[in-house]
Amino acid sequence: MSKTAALNPSCQxxxxxxxxxxxxxxxxxxxxxxxxxxxxxxxAPGGQIYRAITETPVTKRSILGMDYWHGAELVTAFRxxxxxxVPGTTVWSVTREGEIGFSVGGAARLIEAERIIxxxxxxxxxFPIPGWTLPGVMTAGAAQILLKASGMVxxxxxxxxxxxxxxxxxxxxxxxxxxxxVTVLDTTxxxxxxxxxxYLPNFLGSDYLGAGxxxxxxxxxxxxxxxxxxxxxxxxxxxxxxxxxxxxxxPERRIGADLVLLHQGVVPNLNLANAIGxxxxxxxxxxxxxxxxxxxxxxxxxxxAIAGDGAGIAGARIAAERxxxxxxxxxxxxxxIDAYRRDAEAVAPRRAITRFDKGRxxxxxxxxxxxEHRVPQGDxxxxxxxxxxxxxxxEAVKLGSTGPNQMKSLLRCGMGPCxxxxxxxxxxxxIASARGVSxxxxxxxxxxxxxxxxxxxxxASLPKSEAAVQAVVRG
Amino acid sequence: xxxxETSPPxxxxxxxxGGLVGTAIAWGLARQGQRVAVLDEGDVAIRPSRGNFALVWxxxxxxxxxxxxxxxxxxxxxxxxxxxxxxxETGIDVAYERRGGFQLALSEAEVAxxxxxxxxxxxxxxxxxxxxxxLDHDAVARMLPAIGPEVAGGSYCPLDGHCNSLRLLRALHTxxxxxxxxxxxxxxxxxxxxQAGGFRLRHQKGELxxxxxxxxxxxxxxxxxxMVGLAAPVRPQRGQIVVTERLRPFxxxxxxxxxxxxxxxxxxxxxxxxxxxDDSVGSEVTAVIAxxxxxxxxxxxxxxxxxxxxALRVMTPDGFPIYDESQTAPGAFxxxxxxxxxxxxxxxxxxxxxxxxGSLPAQMRAFTARRFDxxxxx
Amino acid sequence: MFRRLxxxxxxxxxxxxxxxxxxxxxxxxxxxxxxxxGHARCRSSSVSDAPRGPYCMMGxxxxxxxxxxxxxxxxxxxxxxxxxxxxxxQDGRRELRA
Ligand SMILES: Cc1cc2nc3c(=O)[nH]c(=O)nc-3n(C[C@H](O)[C@H](O)[C@H](O)COP(=O)(O)OP(=O)(O)OC[C@H]3O[C@@H](n4cnc5c(N)ncnc54)[C@H](O)[C@@H]3O)c2cc1C
Ligand code: FES
Numbered sequence: 025m026s027k028t029a030a031l032n033p034s035c036q037x038x039x040x041x042x043x044x045x046x047x048x049x050x051x052x053x054x055x056x057x058x059x060x061x062x063x064x065x066x067x068a069p070g071g072q073i074y075r076a077i078t079e080t081p082v083t084k085r086s087i088l089g090m091d092y093w094h095g096a097e098l099v100t101a102f103r104x105x106x107x108x109x110v111p112g113t114t115v116w117s118v119t120r121e122g123e124i125g126f127s128v129g130g131a132a133r134l135i136e137a138e139r140i141i142x143x144x145x146x147x148x149x150x151f152p153i154p155g156w157t158l159p160g161v162m163t164a165g166a167a168q169i170l171l172k173a174s175g176m177v178x179x180x181x182x183x184x185x186x187x188x189x190x191x192x193x194x195x196x197x198x199x200x201x202x203x204x205x206v207t208v209l210d211t212t213x214x215x216x217x218x219x220x221x222x223y224l225p226n227f228l229g230s231d232y233l234g235a236g237x238x239x240x241x242x243x244x245x246x247x248x249x250x251x252x253x254x255x256x257x258x259x260x261x262x263x264x265x266x267x268x269x270x271x272x273x274x275p276e277r278r279i280g281a282d283l284v285l286l287h288q289g290v291v292p293n294l295n296l297a298n299a300i301g302x303x304x305x306x307x308x309x310x311x312x313x314x315x316x317x318x319x320x321x322x323x324x325x326x327x328x329a330i331a332g333d334g335a336g337i338a339g340a341r342i343a344a345e346r347x348x349x350x351x352x353x354x355x356x357x358x359x360x361i362d363a364y365r366r367d368a369e370a371v372a373p374r375r376a377i378t379r380f381d382k383g384r385x386x387x388x389x390x391x392x393x394x395x396e397h398r399v400p401q402g403d404x405x406x407x408x409x410x411x412x413x414x415x416x417x418x419e420a421v422k423l424g425s426t427g428p429n430q431m432k433s434l435l436r437c438g439m440g441p442c443x444x445x446x447x448x449x450x451x452x453x454x455i456a457s458a459r460g461v462s463x464x465x466x467x468x469x470x471x472x473x474x475x476x477x478x479x480x481x482x483x484a485s486l487p488k489s490e491a492a493v494q495a496v497v498r499g
Numbered sequence: 500x501x502x503x504e505t506s507p508p509x510x511x512x513x514x515x516x517g518g519l520v521g522t523a524i525a526w527g528l529a530r531q532g533q534r535v536a537v538l539d540e541g542d543v544a545i546r547p548s549r550g551n552f553a554l555v556w557x558x559x560x561x562x563x564x565x566x567x568x569x570x571x572x573x574x575x576x577x578x579x580x581x582x583x584x585x586x587x588e589t590g591i592d593v594a595y596e597r598r599g600g601f602q603l604a605l606s607e608a609e610v611a612x613x614x615x616x617x618x619x620x621x622x623x624x625x626x627x628x629x630x631x632x633x634l635d636h637d638a639v640a641r642m643l644p645a646i647g648p649e650v651a652g653g654s655y656c657p658l659d660g661h662c663n664s665l666r667l668l669r670a671l672h673t674x675x676x677x678x679x680x681x682x683x684x685x686x687x688x689x690x691x692x693x694q695a696g697g698f699r700l701r702h703q704k705g706e707l708x709x710x711x712x713x714x715x716x717x718x719x720x721x722x723x724x725x726m727v728g729l730a731a732p733v734r735p736q737r738g739q740i741v742v743t744e745r746l747r748p749f750x751x752x753x754x755x756x757x758x759x760x761x762x763x764x765x766x767x768x769x770x771x772x773x774x775x776x777d778d779s780v781g782s783e784v785t786a787v788i789a790x791x792x793x794x795x796x797x798x799x800x801x802x803x804x805x806x807x808x809x810a811l812r813v814m815t816p817d818g819f820p821i822y823d824e825s826q827t828a829p830g831a832f833x834x835x836x837x838x839x840x841x842x843x844x845x846x847x848x849x850x851x852x853x854x855x856x857g858s859l860p861a862q863m864r865a866f867t868a869r870r871f872d873x874x875x876x877x
Numbered sequence: 878m879f880r881r882l883x884x885x886x887x888x889x890x891x892x893x894x895x896x897x898x899x900x901x902x903x904x905x906x907x908x909x910x911x912x913x914x915g916h917a918r919c920r921s922s923s924v925s926d927a928p929r930g931p932y933c934m935m936g937x938x939x940x941x942x943x944x945x946x947x948x949x950x951x952x953x954x955x956x957x958x959x960x961x962x963x964x965x966x967q968d969g970r971r972e973l974r975a
Contacts (some may be wrong), residue, residue, distance in 0.1 A: 065936060065955065067957055072935065076904065079904055081882070081887045081902070081904065082882060114955075117778075117782060119781065120779075121780075125782055134782070146931070146934065147937045148933065148937075157927065157929060157932075157940070158518065158928070159917035159918035159919075159929060159930030160878070160917045160929050160930065161932065162930075162931065162932050162933070162934070162966075163932060163933050163934075165934070165935065166931065166932065166933050166934035166935070167934075169934040169935060170879065170909055170912065170934060171884065173904060173905070173906065174881070174902060174904060174905050174906075174909040174913070175881055175882040175887070175902075175944065176879040176880065176881055176882070176909060176912070176913060177879065177880060177882060178878060178879055179878065179880045180878055181839075194790075201882055202882070203925045262918060262928045263918060263928070263930075283878055284878060290663045293937075301779075302832075307878065329504075408938065408940065409924075409939060410922040410924060411922065411925055411927070420669075423669070423672050423673060423676065423682070424539075424672065424676075424684045425681040425684075426541055426542050426684045426685055427541060427542020427543070428542065429543060430542050430684075433665050433668060434665065434668065434669045434672070435669075436665065436762070439742075439805075439806065440805070440939070441744055441803070441805050441939040441942070441950070442937065442938055442939040443805065443806065445937045445938070446933075446937060446938050466542070467542055467543065470543065472780050472808050472809075473780060473782075473807065474804055474805075474807065474808055476936075477744065477803035477804060477805050477950075478799065478803065478804055479801055479802065479803055479804070480743065480767075480789045480792060480793050480799050480800055480801075480802050480803075480804060481789075481793060481800035481801065482740075483741070483782070483785055483786055483804055484786060484789035484790035484792075484793050484800070485750065485786075485790035486782050486786040488783055488786045488787045488790065489783050489784065491783075492770075492783040492784045492786070492787045493769055494785070495770040495772045495784055495786050496756075496770045496784065496787045496788055496791060497609070497770075497791070511917055599951075645975070744923075744950055744971065745923040745924075745970045745971070746970055746971050746972070746973055747969075747970045747971065747972040747973070763923065765971045797975075798973040798974060798975050800973075801948060801952055801974075802971060802973060822916065
């Protein structure tokens with residue numbers, strides 16, 4: 025709090041999110057003399073991949089792996105850059121005029137910035153299957169956070185289910201930490217291979233290919249993996265007890281479980297960008313919405329740039345490079361560097377992006393999650409907060425509700441505390457499938473601030489103009 | 500009655516607009532046995548029906564137009580029946596409660612202003628008679644124990660109430676479709692031609708013919724009305740609303756600017772701002788809303804705000820509704836107002852039968868837009 | 878359900894969960910402390926009273942809501958433990974205290 029008390033009411037650049045994108049952006053900008061403030065919800069820098077990098081109790085380096093420890097360099101560079109870091113800060117509003125509303129230590133504050141870089145990263149894709157709200161069902165990412173931040177591994181009957189590189193990474197990290205996994209239920213549709221194959225040659229040039237194969241081998245050597253898992257249900261009363269699955273054309277099978285870790289990829293965390301009004305579009309390969317940005321990350325709103333996985337999933341290395349590009353552009357627009365210097369300094373990041381991007385298309389297509397696991401049916405909950413089922417959504421489509429915003433009015437889906445974070449994509453895809461159109465035609469929730477809950481006392485403490493008072497008080 | 504039909508159109512009536520006004524009328528028309536089509540815009544539209552405060556409210560309405568006070572009272576009297584019928588027909592409980600409502604004042608000056616306003620309202624000639632009282636702090640506290648010390652007093656009207664307006668919208672949609680009305684989303688109406696036997700509506704997907712026409716498209720009426728010889732001088736007025744997480748019940752009566760829904764969330768509102776079509780939310784206004792709410796009910800300070808939004812009210816120059824019928828294109832009607840929740844019962848159960856009958860009776864003349872043609876007398 | 882790695886000792890932090898003393902570790906989020914103490918369920922939902930527990934651990938799902946030092950509906954995964962912290966699991970909708 026003392027740190028925020030010292031914050032000026034305005035600065036040149038605010039970067040939101042202290043993952044690789046935000047750390048690299050803030051470092052680059054501050055080194056070019058831009059007055060930079062980095063805000064992040066977490067108490068320590070690192071974002072999701074480098075979570076707790078400065079303080080993790082997991083000191084045996086091999087457990088989390090090289091890709092994790094790479095984050096330490098970013099943090100070191102950031103610390104000597106001159107940018108100010110305000111940890112434990114939740115940003116709940118950004119206006120087009122550059123006013124940023126945030127809370128820290130239970131108090132709301134406003135700061136004005138000439139330019140803003142959103143580096144709010146990714147979140148895991150919803151996995152709406154029967155029983156996914158039971159205690160004891162978590163995401164693989166959640167388990168990884170427990171490992172990185174608290175040195176905790178699951179014990180008892182642990183089942184992993186889903187698809188995507190992160191699922192395998194977590195499995196490997198668990199095994200290296202001495203954890204046990206009963207089984208991995210691999211939901212990757214075998215048909216994906218065919219779709220991804222044409223992009224394999226490009227992947228062959230990637231740094232990630234070898235590492236990825238090694239990881240798969242490492243896990244498969246020690247844990248039974250069941251492939252082509254189609255239907256998946258989780259059973260239990262007060263917590264999960266059993267996983268019912270069906271693989272290929274084999275009959276349904278059951279296994280006991282104390283902890284189920286789900287994962288089917290990550291998608292951009294778009295709430296802030298959406299609430300500011302940045303344009304976004306459907307990305308068919310990645311099955312999610314991504315913001316519309318130019319080569320420097322600038323969004324449809326001139327003042328706002330978006331970098332990192334929040335601008336489309338590309339991984340941590342590219343996140344950092346895109347953060348650098350957005351910072352160069354910010355420094356340029358703020359008059360710190362001319363266009364020649366900006367372009368010259370952008371050469372290395374752009375080259376790195378080309379290198380790290382090899383194989384992205386292959387990975388996107390290879391790990392595209394199955395429709396059954398994205399578009400739920402019957403009484404499976406689509407919206408966890410308001411407890412709205414898939415069936416209710418489909419019925420509302422029949423009533424003529426053509427998009428998520430009308431759906432919100434009819435059913436309250438997306439109106440609970442998570443503000444659509446964990447149902448937005450599901451609702452869009454459900455409507456699209458019920459109408460037989462593309463999610464691109466259905467669109468997404470239109471979000472409004474505050475994008476994270478704040479107390480009424482915090483809101484009430486903010487400045488009020490006479491005109492605003494007049495607009496509210498009635499005779 | 501419309502001119503004799505050459506080839507009978509598929510629909511007796513086309514209702515333009517699928518918000519609360521349009522669907523209440525459409526449900527009412529379908530209930531009269533009319534074949535109805537409702538043409539609406541798509542998912543993103545200016546649709547105050549999705550963002551309103553859900554009061555079914557009488558007190559303080561009609562200063563300057565007693566006919567509006569009477570029409571509003573009539574609607575609140577019909578509301579219990581509307582809620583019951585919708586529930587029976589659709590299984591949807593719109594959570595209508597009519598236990599009375601408050602308007603609270605945070606200073607003696609605000610109390611005096613309210614009292615004076617009520618006196619002027621109720622001393623108008625032809626003003627409909629209904630009970631209301633001015634209460635001091637202690638009297639308010641007996642009914643609303645959670646108020647804070649800053650509440651100086653308030654007005655109370657036992658006929659006020661509230662409902663769940665999102666469920667109302669869903670019930671009207673469900674009910675009208677059960678009764679055979681066709682709902683046509685993504686049918687934004689571009690042009691209307693009056694023609695023998697009715698109207699031809701050109702929309703984003705093609706054409707539709709109907710014997711009669713009801714314009715209930717809110718702000719959109721301004722553009723469409725002149726096509727059928729009507730006028731709708733309406734402008735948007737922004738209202739911002741703040742919503743909390745679900746809470747256990749603590750507010751037994753709605754207050755004009757604070758109400759707890761049957762879901763447990765508390766709605767705080769709602770500003771009146773002239774901001775054109777800008778429906779963004781800003782912390783300056785929401786801070787005032789929050790501040791006043793916390794002063795009225797101090798325990799709200801700890802509650803989390805989970806959402807805020809802005810909706811655009813449809814305002815006429817004098818703030819009263821317009822109900823009109825075309826002189827040049829018989830069979831074309833217009834309905835617009837800013838209190839579509841309160842007036843839903845009148846629209847469904849009183850106005851719709853008039854429209855089904857083909858003309859507006861004399862008692863509705865006070866609401867014509869021609870009132871704006873006359874230069875105001877001093 | 879979870880165990881701690883036998884890594885170097887991290888400083889213990891004493892908190893209570895539903896009145897029972899629990900030893901968490903420095904750097905734990907409240908959600909981590911709950912899970913380490915065996916609480917998979919931390920609340921029941923405000924709509925149907927269904928049991929819920931931490932799901933995402935990164936502030937997305939809001940299923941980890943608990944009462945912390947008297948304030949209800951706080952995201953357990955986003956708050957760090959502190960000595961003497963009182964954590965309570967929740968049932969249904971939150972009650973606003975006067
Ligand atoms: C749970 C999870 C685990 C992952 N694990 C791995 C892994 O092990 N290996 C790997 O290669 N990739 C992993 N990924 C993918 C990886 O996180 C991304 O590629 C990379 O972190 C993207 O970097 P970033 O800077 O864009 O965002 P992030 O690293 O996600 O950083 C975003 C930051 O923004 C902050 N933030 C968000 N919203 C707000 C707000 N409103 N106010 C204030 N701060 C805010 C967050 O607290 C966070 O610190 C994981 C993803 C997830 C979701
Ligand atoms: S566990 Fe999802 S928000 Fe805390």
